[in-house]
Amino acid sequence: MTDKEIKPWKLLGEEDVSPSPWFPILKHTVELANGSIVDDYYFSPLGDVVQVLAITKNNEVVLVEQYKHALSQVLLELPGGMQQKNKSIVESALNELEEETGIKATANRLIPMGKIANNPTKLRQITYGFVLFDAEFNSEQKLDITEDIRVLTLPAHEVLQKAINGEIWVTDSLNLIFKTALAYPEVFGLKLK
Structure with missing residues (x-):
């Protein structure tokens, strides 16, 4: 050194x-x-992103499946999106969660999980991750014109396995799933020493 x-x-x-x-x-x-x-x-100064790992009372993770044109593929990931104009990171996270999944929550229920930089060499973009426990489908999707989203829920341990085996491979989602599994191992069926 x-x-x-x-x-x-x-x-x-x-x-x-x-x-x-x-x-x-x-x-x-x-x-x-x-x-x-x-x-x-x-x-590229693309702007910041928010993402929410929402977990239902039945210990299921809320996922979104949608087409991503840059890769020409339908991908499985966590709900989220760009920070919205004139909205804070938390407000944007709550709005994106409701818009994409129909889950409405309040700021005091979001647990910050830190930030992620995907490619700090060529992008000025930070993803801010949050966890929401006891998520409920209590609103309606409000999709943008470019969005066609299927919402699904899977047991947390299955979501972790999909991340490990490559079925979930979007960087932000992977990082937030792994960080949350380490912070809340019991939710994902892990026994950490």
């Missing part, structure tokens, strides 16, 4: 080269810690 101090890059310039308001891209000119200049460092 060394005592080397890692220093941030110095921003010399920024240009918005976004092809669409739906997919922002920035071009930065930066000076590295070693003095080198990179004049074409591209990344």
Whole structure:
């Protein structure tokens, strides 16, 4: 090990080269810690994401199945979405949960599970995860025009197994499932030492 101090890059310039308001891209000119200049460092400031691992009174996890166009596949994941304009992270989490699943809850019932950065090299996007116990289907889905979502519930231990065996493979969902299983092993049928 060394005592080397890692220093941030110095921003010399920024240009918005976004092809669409739906997919922002920035071009930065930066000076590295070693003095080198990179004049074409591209990344996307997509915005933050919220996700909720909702568990029913019957110890079932609420999942959503939907088509994801970038991969051209139908994927199984936890409900969530982008932080909504003029809404806090918690408000966005509650709204996304209700919109995608028909589960309405209050802020005091959400348990924060931390944050996840999927690709901090090329994305400025943080996913904030929450757990909700005793989730109830007490509202209606309010889907966006691009959403076609099937809601399903599975026993928590089965969801963990699907994450382990690759049936659930979306990064945010995997991380939140695993973090929650470690924090609440009894919910997932685990016996940790």
